[in-house]
Amino acid sequence: MKFSLSKSKFSNCLQSILQVVPSKSTLPILTNVMIEALDNKLKISATDLDISITVNIECGVNKKGSAVLPAKILFEIIRELPESEITVEATNSRVEIKIPNGSYKIASVSPEDFPKLPAVNTKKEIKIGADDLVKMIKKTTFACSTDETRPALNGVLWQTKGDRMQMVATDGHRLAKMSVENTKLKGMSEDIIIPPKVLNLVPRFVDGGAKEVGVIFGENNIIFNLEDTILTSRLIEGPYPNYEQVIPTENDKKLIVSREELSGAVRRVSILSNTLTHQVKFSIQGGKLTLSTSNADVGGEGKEVISCDFQGENIEIGYNANYVVEILSKMDNDEVIFELSQPISAGVIYSSSMPKEDFLCLVMPLRLAE
């Protein structure tokens, strides 16, 4: 194996790959990257067994072959090199990195030991709009649960329904749903649950400006074909809870408030909230929204009043400040709408610039202690 390419190209590629490489693993081989030199291109892959990544880069290949190298060491060496053309050559069980004024040699692991990555059958590939995909991802993954006792909630539900498709994430306390028009996936009725980790990687590789990305739905994995990069991930087994049933349709109280004002106030007030509950009380009365918290442990109290638009009976309701702040950060416009009902039932939050059919979040209150 022998190839050469510019330092920056190599370094960028390795940096992307490193997102997938586990920093430590019970299987030490997984901390390596696989480099395959093919005709005029390089294929660099890594996997943590859940997610795998393959990046293709064009480069001059003098001699085909493959090598498996420790990812972190390789990246650190390349990153620190001055910009220049780098030549990489395998000799016996070692790989030599040659630069104009020196060389580095690293031991290579046998490529046979590296796990086989899932085969990509591009025939089954469906093209969908890159913008839509990224939008759905960015607006939902935050709401996934990290608690392992309910695996389905650890993933994002991707669903197509009629002429729309949507991603939904929830941890049982709040929920985010982003829905877009869908023409390409029409007829595909299967719901799948995708680990957020792979979804969060997708935007990194399409921000380049591609219009469309390829998606391949496998038996128990999903493959994203993003220009030069292929990301695959195992899927999470369902069933996913019936979220539609819990989206309230008859909430009779409507609060319209400035997103920035609210977010800032909640953040400040919550500094004094209990560190276990993060409870902040929303008291809405006429045109005034009062946020307050008290923390017996530190003997603190915080209160801010902001003006708002409110229709409905006065209400007092408690929320986990973190949930509210996080949801607000996903809204595009400065004006957000809360549709509320009872102090113990779900509130619907959406932005005035985007209909709630497209993007909405639910948040469950904290029951205020008397």
Added chain:
Amino acid sequence: MISPALKPWIRPLPERLVNKIAAGEVIERPAAVVKELVENSLDAGADRIEIHIEKSGSKIIKIIDNGCGISKEQIEIAFSRHATSKIYNFNDLEKLVSYGFRGEALPSIASVARVRMISRPNDAELATEIIYEGGVLQSKQPVAAPPGTTVEVENLFYNTPARRKFLKAEITESRHISRLVTALAIGRYDIAFTFIVNNKNIFSLPSKEKLKDRVTALLSPGREFIALSGETDEVKVEAVIGSPDMAQSTRLGQYIFINGRFIYSPSLSHAFMSGYGELLPRGTYPVGALLLRVRPDEIDVNVHPSKTEIKLAREKEIYNAVHRLIKEALRQESVVPVFLPRGIGPEQTEKKNNSHQERFPGYGKGKIIPGPMSRFKVNKDFLRELYHPSGVEDTSLDSNIVRVDKTTGEIVENQATVSFPGKPGASLDRLPELPRVIQKMPAAEPEEISLTGKFADLYLLCKTGDKLYIIDQHAAHERILYEDMLRRLDNHAVVAQQLLFPVPVELSPEQLACFEEFMDLINRSGFTVSAFGGRMVNIEAVPTILGRKDPEIIIRQILDDLAALKKAGQDIKKAMAQSLACRAAVMAGDRLSDEEALGLVRQLMHCENPYSCPHGRPTFIKVSREDLDRQFGRC
């Protein structure tokens, strides 16, 4: 009319028979002889007492004192029944200050053994030697001897075969004697005691010692005990108590005294234990000595012939005083267990110096006792024997023993090094058995604590000054949540997270029964759970501390915990707090960020009792610079 021939002849029993009957009461076993004789020596004002035992007391029990002695005119009287120099009338009995008062011990002992007494009052030129066998005077003659009294009891119970047979295995009798002598030495820490078993010096303790030094030497040399004292209207308490992690599975490590008398008192023993509260793992008992003083007229020692059970006039007040004092002392002292891996630490360092070790003949095969004892040192294995619950083979004790070749000084066989780092998995199980030493925690401000690392996604390593603390993240978090939960339950301030998806759960019949019993408590604890018909319940809210855990799994665990804890006699509200804390706490294997870890440690330091989790396991242990230095052979 009853014929005169059949008329029962009422007459006094021959004194010898009376004594033999009394002996049955006063001296149940060899240890009782030792007790009576040593108490006589104490009553005689001795300040040096030597105790020799051979064959667990069945061959020889010999007590040598330097007390006031008995004049040759009085010596025979001492062996007659109800002869005592100690009380003259009943009023005296109420203000009893001496150990003896019945005048029964000597005649009783003399009736069931061969007894030789040599006694010389200070002002006499010569001592008198008097010998009894089976209660019958054999000889009396003047002999030369130093001032004081020596009593030698040979062939105990030789003339009462039934009792001789009734005696337990030698090892058991031997353990009784050891425990008793330990008790005597603690109760009178002002007196020099020497204890010799089968010609081997078990301990030699100087006179006028401090209670703490004496207890430490006798109960757990090298460990740090806590000394405390206090006084109420009813009682004056002086105590030296062990840290919670020294607790044992029996009460044998407890020595309780009233007015210098070693007593057996379930109530005071309970007060002792309850002072530790949650610091103690369930089923364990603290070690230490409690020396109580009450007005002599407030105790009745005459309840039991062996004088070990007493009646206290104001038991309840005394109970409360003891409980409170211990509780306060433990809180003040801020005790933290110290980590000493096997094979190091003070015990082992000492052992290394004992280049040859021998078997202790009386104590069966495989138990090893170091050989020559330096003066004023207690034989460690004597202590092990003392607390070794009879019948139960506690192999962990043996594995602590290092065998050294007598001629080369080489370690022949070191089970300790095999058992600790050798077998993975086994090491964790064994951890609680590691010798741990209690030490005061430096009065460090929590802010001074810094995180130096994390290990195995379970232990947080922190330091203050030159002390390293190893914190169990789960136990620590449990403690924090437990205290928070208890406060909230008391204040009806548990915060509930409403669930987006109500969770229906089909309970097991046991779980359902428990749910029905504790429904109120459950719904006051942040849950909203309602019966749904059949065995179904519906969960609509959970306490916020449970985060995003699966409500179904949680409710089942909580119900199981409540049932178990209730069965164990736990207060049900505490049980709830304990269960929630346990379920909500970060687990072993949860990876904490540095910030979270440090936050956890700081919160722990603010807890009322940062030293143990609600189950009584330690939340952290301390490794001092010295411990490490010792391990690396730097000192």
